[in-house]
Amino acid sequence: MNELLYNELLNETIALAEEDNEINDSMTFSNYIKDMLPIDILNVLIDINGSSSFLDDIWDEKYNKNEDDDNDDMMNINMKSSNTCEICERYVKLTKHHVYPRETHKSCLKRGIPELSLSKTIQICKMCHSTIHRFFSNDELSKNYYSLELLLEDEKIRKYAGWAAKQGNRLSKIR
Numbered sequence: 001m002n003e004l005l006y007n008e009l010l011n012e013t014i015a016l017a018e019e020d021n022e023i024n025d026s027m028t029f030s031n032y033i034k035d036m037l038p039i040d041i042l043n044v045l046i047d048i049n050g051s052s053s054f055l056d057d058i059w060d061e062k063y064n065k066n067e068d069d070d071n072d073d074m075m076n077i078n079m080k081s082s083n084t085c086e087i088c089e090r091y092v093k094l095t096k097h098h099v100y101p102r103e104t105h106k107s108c109l110k111r112g113i114p115e116l117s118l119s120k121t122i123q124i125c126k127m128c129h130s131t132i133h134r135f136f137s138n139d140e141l142s143k144n145y146y147s148l149e150l151l152l153e154d155e156k157i158r159k160y161a162g163w164a165a166k167q168g169n170r171l172s173k174i175r
Contacts, residue, residue, distance in 0.1 A: 003048075006041050007166045013037055014058070023063050030055040048163045050134040050156070057127040058167070061092060086148050087128040087157070088164035095129050096121040099146045101138035108142055122148045127167075131160050 013036045017023055022032040033055050034042060046052050084091050100108050100118045108118055124132070135156055136145055145151045152158060 026059040085125040104142040
């Protein structure tokens with residue numbers, strides 16, 4: 001089976017979860033999807049996303065109504081194409097990802113990285129943000145993946161980005 005078919009099966013399973021009202025919380029949703037999808041398909045999706053917690057990310061993005069929309073790290077969606085995720089290019093709420101994670105700023109300064117560089121962020125969706133932090137530690141991010149270009153050079157991120165781009169809410173569907 002190809003990746004497109006896996007995505008179609010996942011989206012059909014999500015639609016079934018909605019029909020069966022199995023979307024009340026992340027755990028119910030994740031368990032439903034895991035029970036419905038064949039294990040080999042689920043394993044491929046887990047491989048693409050780094051862990052089975054990608055289902056929690058999908059639930060958060062689609063159904064979590066408790067999100068604090070006024071959070072300083074969230075940006076309101078508008079119709080500008082610049083408000084698409086810089087990783088998956090979907091048109092969804094964005095977060096700021098510090099390319100040098102804040103927890104590493106002290107060691108970055110010791111390594112001679114200019115203070116101005118430490119405030120650099122990229123605009124990415126919550127799913128991509130969670131996936132980046134699932135794949136890499138903060139130290140790895142600050143040493144090896146401190147730009148969008150470096151992140152996109154990584155095979156795992158490229159594979160994930162291709163998958164995430166097919167998950168809906170893309171700008172081209174809204175136009």
